[in-house]
Amino acid sequence: MFLDVKGLKINYRTVYGNLEAVKSLDLSVEKGETVAVVGESGCGKSTLGHSLVRLLPPNAKYEGKVILDGKDVFALKGKALRMYRGGEVFMIFQDPLNSLNPVKRVDDQMLEAVGMREQIAGREFDREDALKDIIDGLNGVRMPDPEVILRRYPHQLSGGQIQRIVIAMALVMKPKLLIADEPTSALDVTIQAQVIKLIKDLKKEYGMSVIFITHDMAVAYTIADRFLVMYAGQLSELGPVNDVVSKPLHPYSVALVNSIPNKSRKEGKLVAIPGSPPNMLAPPTGCRFHPRCPQVMDICRTEDPLEKEVGGRLLRCHLFD
Numbered sequence: 001m002f003l004d005v006k007g008l009k010i011n012y013r014t015v016y017g018n019l020e021a022v023k024s025l026d027l028s029v030e031k032g033e034t035v036a037v038v039g040e041s042g043c044g045k046s047t048l049g050h051s052l053v054r055l056l057p058p059n060a061k062y063e064g065k066v067i068l069d070g071k072d073v074f075a076l077k078g079k080a081l082r083m084y085r086g087g088e089v090f091m092i093f094q095d096p097l098n099s100l101n102p103v104k105r106v107d108d109q110m111l112e113a114v115g116m117r118e119q120i121a122g123r124e125f126d127r128e129d130a131l132k133d134i135i136d137g138l139n140g141v142r143m144p145d146p147e148v149i150l151r152r153y154p155h156q157l158s159g160g161q162i163q164r165i166v167i168a169m170a171l172v173m174k175p176k177l178l179i180a181d182e183p184t185s186a187l188d189v190t191i192q193a194q195v196i197k198l199i200k201d202l203k204k205e206y207g208m209s210v211i212f213i214t215h216d217m218a219v220a221y222t223i224a225d226r227f228l229v230m231y232a233g234q235l236s237e238l239g240p241v242n243d244v245v246s247k248p249l250h251p252y253s254v255a256l257v258n259s260i261p262n263k264s265r266k267e268g269k270l271v272a273i274p275g276s277p278p279n280m281l282a283p284p285t286g287c288r289f290h291p292r293c294p295q296v297m298d299i300c301r302t303e304d305p306l307e308k309e310v311g312g313r314l315l316r317c318h319l320f321d
Contacts, residue, residue, distance in 0.1 A: 001067075002209055003029035003052075003177060008064035010047055010056065010233075019280050021047040022233045025064075026307065026314070029177075034203060034210040036224035036241070038217050038256065042277050044233040045213045046094065049179045052211070053091050054081060069176055086113070087120040090175035092166050094182040099166050100154040106165060107150035110134045113169045137168035141198050160191035167198050174206055181213045196223055218260050221245055229253045232278050232288035239313030249310060250317050251293045287318065295319060 010022040022044045029035050037045045050056050052066060054073060066073040068088060076084050093099050100109055114130040131150075138146035141164040154162060163183060170178055180199060184192040200223055203210050214220050220227065220241075227244040229237040229252060237250040248254045255273045275292040278284055284291055290300040297318060305316045 001028050002031040002033075002069055003027070004065070004067045005052075006065040006067075008048070008051065008066065009062065010044075010051055011061045012057070013059045013061065014281070017281050020233055020283060021060075021280060022051070024307075025230075025233075025235055027228060027235075027238070029209050029211065031176075031209055032203065032207045033226070034212060034224050035226045035228055036212045036214060036220035037228045037230060038214060038220050039230040039236075040215060040273075040277050042280070043230045045215075045230055046181050047233075048230070049091065049181045049211060049213050052177070052179060053085055053089050055091070082116075083120045086116040086173060086175075088175060089177040089179065090170045090173050091179040092163070092170070092181060092183045094185060097154070097159055097162060099162060102154050105151060105153055106157075107131070107134070110137075110150070110165070110169060110172065114172055117173055133172055134168070137171040138165070140171050141165075141168045142194070143168065160188075160194075163191070163195055164198070167195070167202070171202060175208060177209045177211070178202065179211045179213070182215070183212075184219060185214070185216075192219065199223065217245070217256055227253075229256065232283055233280065234288060235307065235314060235316055236289070237313060237315050239311075243311075243313065249313060249320070250315055251295050251319070252289050255292075287316075 005025060005027040008022055008025040012019040012021055025048065037048060039045055051062060052073065054076065056062065062074065071084065073084070111127070111130055114133060115125050118125045134150065135146045138149065143149055143164050149157070149161065184195050196219065199210060202208065212220060212223055224241045226239060227241050228235065229244065229250065231252045237244060237248065237253045244253055245257055248257050258271045259273060261270060273292060278288055286302045287300040287305050290296045293300065299318050305318045307314055307316050308320060310320045
């Protein structure tokens with residue numbers, strides 16, 4: 001197993017109390033596989049991604065195990081942690097405009113990334129060779145006039161251009177695991193399609209694994225091998241993408257699939273999920289989805305369902321006890 005997450009728990013200590021962002025999450029990712037993490041805002045998707053690169057804020061407390069290619073991620077410190085972030089895993093953040101340092105030119109920031117790569121590999125840094133690799137990376141993401149782009153500052157570029165630069169950094173770094181946190185949410189539809197294709201090409205060329213975090217199941221469907229559906233910090237359903245979309249089992253997965261815009265709906269109305277996600281400072285007892293679930297039973301209100309395997313999928317739902 002390339003990535004193995006066991007019993008992951010993440011709590012935030014706040015002035016209002018303890019916020020339980022992720023609870024008892026298990027996830028495995030094979031080498032070269034893409035897993036899409038989907039769910040509504042506030043369900044713990046980004047917290048999961050940040051925990052895998054050890055970028056949680058100081059008020060976060062985490063438990064459990066994260067093993068990446070044999071390394072215990074939570075045990076890494078100092079130089080080993082810096083080398084892990086640069087060489088083993090690379091994260092594309094949600095807002096492209098905040099991904100780069102606004103007071104540094106693009107070439108300086110990309111040269112820093114190449115310098116870290118050379119340090120990890122134990123090689124001497126050569127600026128000319130590094131610039132050649134950077135231009136190759138920008139050409140790889142179909143960036144026009146890369147030599148001109150390199151001399152600009154982030155505020156002189158569009159969101160789509162910045163996102164391509166960040167993906168080009170991933171091309172240069174060649175990580176084993178790419179984590180993409182809502183990489184297309186701030187982009188127009190045309191650029192979205194281009195970014196998705198770039199990530200797919202990157203995965204195919206370098207054989208890397210991808211965790212694609214999004215609230216858009218339609219976008220995730222075009223790139224993922226498996227879906228991890230999260231609700232209120234917990235796994236709801238995990239299975240092959242075609243199975244989850246064509247025949248979702250968990251009531252929350254059913255609701256998400258039914259909310260996807262569909263040209264065949266003649267009435268022209270989207271099917272919304274009733275209610276709102278819970279307050280994670282005081283989550284509901286039992287199954288966290290039960291206040292919004294159309295198939296709720298008495299046991300759902302009092303007992304948290306255990307994770308179980310049903311037809312090759314992992315589920316947390318009393319309907320399948």
